Each structure stands twice: as structure tokens, then as C-alpha cells.
Amino acid sequence: MNRPIIGISELKSLILRIKTARNVDFSNYALSSLKRRVENFMLEYHLTEVDKLQLKLYKDDFFYNLFLKYILVDTTELFRDPEFWLELIEIVLKKFKHSEEYNILIPECNSGEELYTLLIILDRLNMLDNVKICLTSLSKLNVEKIETALIELKKMEVNEANFERFEKNGNIFDFFIKKGRSFKLKSDLFTNVEIIQHNFFNTELPGNYNLILYRNKTIYYNQLLKTKALKKLHSSLKTNGFIALGIKEKITYPGADNEFVTVSESERIYKKQY
Amino acid sequence: MSYKYIVIGGSAGSFQIVTGILSALPKTFNLPIFLCLHRLKHIRTGFVEALSIKSKINVVEPCDKEFIRQGKAYLAPANYHMYFDLGNFVSLSTEPAVNHSRPSIDISFASAAFTYKSKLVGILLSGANRDGAMGMKEIKENGGLTIVQDPNDCQVKTMTTAALEATNIDHVLTSDKIIDFIVNLNRTK
Known part of the structure; x- marks a missing residue:
């Protein structure tokens, strides 16, 4: 056919x-x-x-x-754009190192790669104890898949190559346990993670996030929905909180310049101004 | 026939031809050209700069939702598929690789075929896998003009041979003739 x-x-x-x-x-x-x-x-x-x-x-x-x-489109790689993650550590994550608590939102996520990457990094930085991470997905099946923390063996080659670009001489398999033909991210990394199913556009979000990871989401929307999503996320961020988009996405709606300041042009990291 | 958009796909052995095309185009060339070329997914910079060295027209890697303008070349970014939406703008995607490729030529060709129909010229160059063959078929079925580089002129002929097997291609040309054809499109527009 x-x-x-x-x-x-x-x-x-x-x-x-x-x-x-x-x-x-x-x-x-x-x-x-x-x-x-x-x-x-x-x-x-x-x-x-x-x-x-x-x-x-x-x-x-x-x-x-x-x-x-x-x-709903997956993120297909761990450590996609290693330069982004290195910049995120320097510009954003290190600021939270001595916070009593910091909150990260990963909305509309359809696979676990962004979450797993973040958890590996926070573990490396010894910053897992004071974080609260919320991941949301529209799809019940995707939530169940993300909760398994499993990555298929065939995907590990690209993940390993990305990780080597992120951390020279690092070994991504240190964070995983082999389970049949898959690898499972170590469960102790998940202590402060909540994974929930909800419709992002129909649900109120709390306004207490220090960081929102929203990479390569708005590319699936038209300009109208992109603006709606970014305005909603703006109101979910704390003042001086950060949002990260994909490297080929920009915040362009009228008035956005007053709401966000660019902190990394190349990696598309923005800070909420007010 | 008045063609208004050109989409070019290529892989191994196509870089020199693409730079040849870009260097032959006059500054006044006024059709948009979409370039979907297989490339290393983790190398984000350098490719567009290399293509720009001898080009008189502007070569860009578009951001998502970038409006398409005449006389500009749009290179599919590394690790993204490139689509064309009604309303004349580029849409990017991180959907899984097709034919082991992201960007995939099949995706860009099929999307351009659907959006631009008979106003489109699709050109497939040298390459080492079958990506682009189904895209050429869709360009043909949507009324566009299809051109492949003569397999005997290709550094690697797998890609153009696959396209010739997949559909009835309008023209099989050497790289020099392809360059002449594109330059003349500007005059006959």
C-alpha cells in the first residue's frame, strides 16, 4: 500500500x-x-x-x-544539541545550585529524552536534592512510556555520541542499567520528578517555575498557537525565570521584547523580565 | 510554464554542483531555491558559510516560520526536516529520520510538491542512498517538473538511479546543463 x-x-x-x-x-x-x-x-x-x-x-x-x-512528536535523542546543555549549565542551572528549592517544568513532552538528559546533568552537578521537576504530556501512552525510563538499544549509539560531545571521556552507560534490549535510567534519579497527563492548553499552570524546557515544541504550531503557548508559559515563570526553545525557534510575538530578554542567542535561552 | 520555486536535493558528491549552481546565479535571480542536502547532524555551523562563499544570492538556514522570499536560497538546517506551509513560510520538524536522513529529501520534496504543485521544479543530484526518489514521484504527480543529474555524471549514482526507477523523470541532465537550466529559468520567468 x-x-x-x-x-x-x-x-x-x-x-x-x-x-x-x-x-x-x-x-x-x-x-x-x-x-x-x-x-x-x-x-x-x-x-x-x-x-x-x-x-x-x-x-x-x-x-x-x-x-x-x-x-505528537518525540524528542529522539538524549543530549540533543550538546552545546545547548553546556550553555544551560553555565547560564541557568548553576544559579540554582544553592537555592533551597527550584522548580523546572517540561511541558508537552512526548518522550523521556529531555527529562533523562536533565536528570543526568543535575546528578553530575549534585543538584538533584533541591529540584522539583514536573513533566506533562497530552498522551496517556507517552506518560506510561516516559515512566518506564527505558531507551531502546538501537537508539543508544546516537545518545552515546551526543554525550561524548557533551562530556569528553564521559560514559553515558554509567547512568543506565541494561534491561533486555533496552537501557533503563537509574531509578534513584527520579526522586523529585512528577509525570502527569494533561492538556496543556486547557489546564491552569502554577506560576512558580524557575526554568521551562520547551525545545522544538512551537515548530509544530502555527504562529497563533505558538504565541498562545509562549504567553501561557510566560505567566508560569517566576520573574527572572528562564525558558529554553529549540535552536531554530524564536520568541517573536508583538510585545515579547518587554516580557523576555535573550540570554543566549545561539541556544535560544530567554529570561522573563517581569 | 512559469516555474516559481526550485527544490534541490543531494547527498554524497552534490556539494560541488550546488556551489556551481549558486556561483552561476546572477544577483538578480528572483526565484526562491530550497536546498535539502544530507549533512552531519551535529555540525551546526560552517555549511551555509561554505555555500555562501561564491554565491551572489543570499543563502540562509531558516528559522521555523521564516517567510519565503524571492531570490534567496534556503538550506535545510542540520538535524531538522524542512517543510513548506501554505502562506509561504518554512516549517521545521524533528520527526524521526527518513531514509536515515534528517533533513530528508523525500520530506522536503513531498511538502514542496503539495504546496507549490505545477509551479515547482524538483532537481535531484548525486547521492548514495534512495532518499529523494519518492519525493520526485510526488513532484511529478503534483504537476511539477522533475530533473535528475545524469547518473553517468554523478559521483555516486544510487540516488538518481532510484528516482529514475520510481517515476517518469522529465529531464536527465549533466551538472553543467542543470546549471544552465536554472540560470535560464530566471530569464523565462
Whole structure:
């Protein structure tokens, strides 16, 4: 079977149906990449028509959860952009070293790599005792996957190469225990971590975060939803709190210059001004 | 036919041809060119600078949601896929690699094919895997013009041969003829 090709009107109809049936709104996602993921999902589940996909998503909870897991994009690597993590340590994390408590939010996360990377770094810095980390995901299946702390063997080659760029002569396997054909991040690193399922756009967030990791999330939104997400995160940060975006993302909405100051242009780290 | 967008894919053996194209284009060249070239994912800097040395048109690695302008070349950034959205802007993605590649030529070609239809020229150059073949098929099916570098002219011909097997390619040209073709697009526009 060839990959089905769907039109924009079919995609919009599907989005509307999901919104009505499931109260999850993809209407302001970047349509080009969303379209391809929907087409790939249909190919994987041997569906040739959008109507049949709509019907299955409406009727079948398990199928809907599979769809959600597939559509929401994972972070595929530990220590993606090692330069970013090195900059984050110098500019941000070291400031929290002597804090009584500091709070980090990783919202809309669909795989564990950002969290696991952060935990490894905080362990290296002896900063795990006073941190509270909250990770959220829209997908129940993704939450369950992240909680397992497992990474497949086939992904470890790229993770190992990234880690070597982060820490010369370091060994990423020091942080993992082999479990069959996977590696499990050591469980003592998870003491102060909460992983929850929620709809980011429909849920109130507390305003007490010192750092929000939001790398490569807004690339899946259109400008409207990107602005909405960043404004929501701005109100969730403490004054002088930090937010990190992906290296190809920028905060560009009108008035953002008054709300955020850039602390690392190359690694896209911003600080809340007020 | 009035072509308004050019998308070029390449891998091993394509760098010199791309620099040849960019150095041959006049400063007044007024079509956007999208470059999806396989590259080392962890090397973030240097590639766009190398392509810019002899180019008279501006070569950039776009940020997400960057508006597409005429007469500019857009190089897919390392470790990101590059899409083109209705509204004429670039969308990036960190979806898994396709054909072991991120950026993937298939993704950029298919997205450009869907968005620009018959206004698109797709060009596939030398390369060592099959990435780009399905993308060329989608360009053809959406009414765009398809060109591959003559496999006998390629340093590595796996990529162009795969495209020729996947679809009925409009033109098979040497690298010199590809450069002439692109330069002439500006005149016939």
C-alpha cells in the first residue's frame, strides 16, 4: 500500500471531528508536518480513507490513544544539541545550585529524552536534592512510556555520541542499567520528578517555575498557537525565570521584547523580565 | 510554464554542483531555491558559510516560520526536516529520520510538491542512498517538473538511479546543463 495522500480540507475535517469528540484541538498546528504524520499513521494502520480514520478515532479509545502517541512528536535523542546543555549549565542551572528549592517544568513532552538528559546533568552537578521537576504530556501512552525510563538499544549509539560531545571521556552507560534490549535510567534519579497527563492548553499552570524546557515544541504550531503557548508559559515563570526553545525557534510575538530578554542567542535561552 | 520555486536535493558528491549552481546565479535571480542536502547532524555551523562563499544570492538556514522570499536560497538546517506551509513560510520538524536522513529529501520534496504543485521544479543530484526518489514521484504527480543529474555524471549514482526507477523523470541532465537550466529559468520567468 502506498502512503495515502490527504487534502487540506480532509485534514481540517479530521481536526474538527477530533476536537468535537475528544476536546483536543489540532486546528492551529503546522499543517504541512501534521498532514504527513496523519498520512503515515494511516499507512501504518492500513487505512485508505480519512472517513474510516475519523470513525475509528471517534469509537475506539485505545485506537485514539495510539493515534495521539503517533501524532505528537518525540524528542529522539538524549543530549540533543550538546552545546545547548553546556550553555544551560553555565547560564541557568548553576544559579540554582544553592537555592533551597527550584522548580523546572517540561511541558508537552512526548518522550523521556529531555527529562533523562536533565536528570543526568543535575546528578553530575549534585543538584538533584533541591529540584522539583514536573513533566506533562497530552498522551496517556507517552506518560506510561516516559515512566518506564527505558531507551531502546538501537537508539543508544546516537545518545552515546551526543554525550561524548557533551562530556569528553564521559560514559553515558554509567547512568543506565541494561534491561533486555533496552537501557533503563537509574531509578534513584527520579526522586523529585512528577509525570502527569494533561492538556496543556486547557489546564491552569502554577506560576512558580524557575526554568521551562520547551525545545522544538512551537515548530509544530502555527504562529497563533505558538504565541498562545509562549504567553501561557510566560505567566508560569517566576520573574527572572528562564525558558529554553529549540535552536531554530524564536520568541517573536508583538510585545515579547518587554516580557523576555535573550540570554543566549545561539541556544535560544530567554529570561522573563517581569 | 512559469516555474516559481526550485527544490534541490543531494547527498554524497552534490556539494560541488550546488556551489556551481549558486556561483552561476546572477544577483538578480528572483526565484526562491530550497536546498535539502544530507549533512552531519551535529555540525551546526560552517555549511551555509561554505555555500555562501561564491554565491551572489543570499543563502540562509531558516528559522521555523521564516517567510519565503524571492531570490534567496534556503538550506535545510542540520538535524531538522524542512517543510513548506501554505502562506509561504518554512516549517521545521524533528520527526524521526527518513531514509536515515534528517533533513530528508523525500520530506522536503513531498511538502514542496503539495504546496507549490505545477509551479515547482524538483532537481535531484548525486547521492548514495534512495532518499529523494519518492519525493520526485510526488513532484511529478503534483504537476511539477522533475530533473535528475545524469547518473553517468554523478559521483555516486544510487540516488538518481532510484528516482529514475520510481517515476517518469522529465529531464536527465549533466551538472553543467542543470546549471544552465536554472540560470535560464530566471530569464523565462
